[in-house]
Amino acid sequence: MKLKKFCYLLLGCVGLVLGAVGAVLPLMPAFPFLLLAAFGFAKSSRRLHNWFLSTRLYRDNLESFVQGRGMTRRTKVRIMVTVTLLMSIGFVLMHAVPVGRIVLGCIWVFHILYFLFGIKTLREEEKAPCPAGSGEGE
Numbered sequence: 001m002k003l004k005k006f007c008y009l010l011l012g013c014v015g016l017v018l019g020a021v022g023a024v025l026p027l028m029p030a031f032p033f034l035l036l037a038a039f040g041f042a043k044s045s046r047r048l049h050n051w052f053l054s055t056r057l058y059r060d061n062l063e064s065f066v067q068g069r070g071m072t073r074r075t076k077v078r079i080m081v082t083v084t085l086l087m088s089i090g091f092v093l094m095h096a097v098p099v100g101r102i103v104l105g106c107i108w109v110f111h112i113l114y115f116l117f118g119i120k121t122l123r124e125e126e127k128a129p130c131p132a133g134s135g136e137g138e
Contacts, residue, residue, distance in 0.1 A: 005044045012040025012048065020057060029082045031075075034062045070120030080115050084108065 015036030022030030094100040
């Protein structure tokens with residue numbers, strides 16, 4: 001049982017590090033790694049999970065999506081550009097595999113359509129509500 005929690009903790013830490021790097025580097029996506037971190041921390045330790053949910057990294061990149069509200073246009077564009085660039089590399093490398101290119105193209109089209117029409121686009125100010133009494137927006 002402790003080994004299982006340790007593996008989840010390790011998974012959460014790897015996801016956190018890669019997500020933090022992805023939040024800084026434009027070619028690396030932060031979103032899937034932060035989801036991995038949230039999952040790993042939730043399975044390993046309640047205290048770590050609560051800490052992760054309170055970080056700015058989580059709030060800026062994942063919170064609105066997890067709560068079902070959607071994503072900001074900036075976040076959606078960043079994810080779509082990153083995935084497009086990475087899938088383009090695979091597309092170019094599959095020059096001798098036309099079926100692979102077709103599959104990759106279909107996945108790319110689905111991905112773009114999902115982000116455009118399947119996930120609500122939030123305005124920046126909708127992303128994170130101001131804390132009560134902070135003086136902002138009053």
